[in-house]
Amino acid sequence: MGYAKVLSVGLAGVSGQVVEVEADLAPGLPAVLISGLPDTALHEARDRVRAAIVNSGQKWPNRRITLNLLPATLPKYGSAFDLAIAVAVLAGSGELPPVALEGTVVLGELGLDGAVRPVRGALPMVAAAARAGCPRVVVPAGNAAEAAVIPGVRVHGVDTLHRLVAHIRGGVPLLASPEPPPAGAPTGPDLSDVAGQPLGRRALEIAAAGGHHLALLGPPGAGKTMLAERLPSILPALDDEAALEVTALHSIAGLLPPGGGLLRRPPFQAPHHTATVPALVGGGSGLARPGAVSLAHRGVLFLDEAPEFSKGALEALRQPLESGRVRVARTRGATEYPARSQLVLAANPCPCAKPSGDADCECAPQARRRYLGRLSGPLLDRVDVQVQLLPVTAAELMETVTVSESSSTVAARVAAARRAAADRWAGTGHRLNAEIPGPLLRRPPWRLPADDTAELRARLDSGSISARGFDRVIRMAWTVADLDGRARPDRQDVLEALQLRTGAGA
Template sequence: MSYARVLCVGLVGVTGHLVEVEADLAAGLPAVMLTGLPDASLNEARDRVRAAIVNSGQDWPNRRITVNLLPADLHKHGSSFDLAIATALLTGAGDLPPGPLREVVLLGELGLDGTVRPVRGVLPMVAAAVRAGVTRVIVPVENACEATVVPGVTVRAVDTLRRLVEFVRGQELLLDPLPAATPPPPPPLDLADVAGQLMGRLGLEVAAAGGHHLALFGAPGAGKTMLAERLPSILPELDDEAALEVTALHSIAGVLPPGSHLIRRPPFQAPHHSASLASLIGGGSGLARPGAMSLAHRGVLFLDEVSEMSGRTLQALREPLETGQVVLARLHGTTEYPARVQLVVAANPCPCASPAGDQYCTCSPHVRRRYRAKLSGPLLDRIDMRITLRPMRAADLVPADDPATPSAVVATKVSQARKVAEERWAANGWRVNAEVPGPVLRKPPWQLPLKETTDLRRALDLGLLSARGFDRVLRLAWTLADLDGRSRPERADIGEAIQLRMGESHEWTE
């Protein structure tokens, strides 16, 4: 009886778990048994591994083979175990010495010709290996640059199973990670391109400084999409922790470009209004994959033409907006993905959406109400600001002597406001004002004097605001004070926050 053991990593959501791949070769009828809760794609590894070993010039051991994946109660999925299974089989058969691969994590999918192909989720897998105390990994050459992002790990790359076999025998060297290819930067989007719409620009600045959600309403061509697309240009770059989270999610989803380093710019996701529930929130058969909401983690999720979206899809946003994570329950367990996003929605006032304004609308009141009901009260209540953009005028499009403020200037102001807020809430672990729970702002030492909140309390008593809206106005007021360099909000900040919260069109308010 022959036995071998190598290491791999399995993923559940964004969490990696160290997996021991055991191979036992015994006398008996030739067969391969795979145990340890493998999924369908992992069960198919038996045929892939056999063909890869034979086509790499190695002998297939014609014995009764049992491959076990420990821990046996953890569901395993995907093809990233192929390289580890092949190595365990060859080591158990006596074709490879066990020493060189002791305490080394092996990741990679095998082609039938023995090539080692890239896999998804390498970054969180390598991070899990380091947390478990394993500091050496061998990955596909296309994933090597991604793996080097994790600090404290030695990464080597391999392109074929034959190269790995010869390395273990001391006849060949593994590959070093290739330098990251830096793609040309996309054309910059600048706030200076937006004509007029001072209220919209203010809303964008406040949203960026405090991490607030934003709703933009107005006729076609008013600049809703232009404003939303330029929100990332005034957001600060991600710190190391946030960048690792974002890059890991993109790696799991398989949308991380080859040779990429950490994603430092806040992501921007703009799914089409016909997007399905699974594509927006996450899902799929077998392992639930992250959707657009998780891919926008620490960035912006922009829903254009939100009134055209499915009501069921929109209602699914409510819990993630509150908790900052998506929980996907499936038959074999629950998968959690982070989803702390800034939501920006844009909508026309009605189906006909006359560019000249509501006075030329041809829709009946019933049609207008039904159109706007897609953005339900409970979801709209979770959006901090509602801003109505007026139709553009000729004067707005004529170049002015005093050009609009560019993104770089606004970004500097936003960064300073965020630093003030982060220092204020550092002891509690909150980064921006939008993350602060409402009860904290309503109690000492952060409670504002009664004379400063007179207008806010009156709006609540009149039913113009919900209790959630009350707290969100307080958060907006703190952000406005941070932008203006004041240590605490004043009554004028409360009034401006109420205006940003209520909007100008009461058809969209509580």
């Protein structure tokens, strides 16, 4: 009878937990039993592991093998346990010394030929190992670059089961973890490409500085998509904490570029209008995967032609926009992902969408109301900045001298405004104006004078804006003051924020 134990990691959302992979080899009819709430992929590991061991030149033990994954109450998903199972079986059969990998976490999927293949979620798995105090982690060579960004843990890559077995026996070194590539200069579309639209550019800058949600309404060709696509270019680079969160989400989704390190630029997600509810907020069988709203965490979620999205998909965004998190419930448990992204909606004013705007519109008033009515009031109530763009004139389009500011110029003002907000809200647990709770802004010392908010309070009393809208206007007023270098908002800042909130034209 033989027993061995190897450490691995199981994921639940972006949180990982160290899992003990136990192997018990006993006399009896040859069989492999797996316990510990395994999913289908983990049940199939018995066939992958057996073929990988045999094709790596090792002997498969013809005994009754019981594999147990602790804690048994934690559901286990995926194929990342393959390599740990193989090592535990070989150690339990006496082929490997059982203490060789003590305290070492082993991750990897096995091919039938013994090759170790990359797995999704390697970065949060290694982060969980580091939090648990495991000093050493063995990962697939394809995941070594992303795993190496986690401090406090030594990461070793492995490409085959044969190499790992030879290393444990003292013969062959493992692959060294590669150095993460240096962060390059940001690339992408520049704000100077946008012709005209001073109101749209101002709204974009305020949204970027305060982290506010944005809705752009206007005829085709007005520049709605161009403005939205250039929002990431004026956002500051992600700090270490945010970069780890964003990279972990993309690691779970399998979207990290090979050999890449931390994602430092704010992500940009632009799903097609046929996207389903799981595609937007997350879902799928087994371990629910992050949706577009989570993949845009600390970045931008852009819904072009927003009224064309299904009503269910749009309404599913309401809770994440308010809380900054998505909780996907399944019968075997719930998975939670961060989702603090900036929503940008773009919509034409009506179904016919004449380039000239309302002047030549052929739609009946009822058709116009029904079209924009697909964007429900509760959803739009969560969108801070709502502006209507006018058609671009020939003079603006054919301007030969570049008069528009570049993304780098605007980004400098945005960064300065964000620093001012972070200094002001230090100690509150928030950094952006859009994140500040309304009650905090309505109490001293942050409460604005009654004369400065008179028009806003009149709108609230008349019912033209909601209490949520009241708070969001106040937050925008603070952002306007930060951009203009003032310590507190004044009456004009509140009026400008109110104009942007109610969708007034230029």
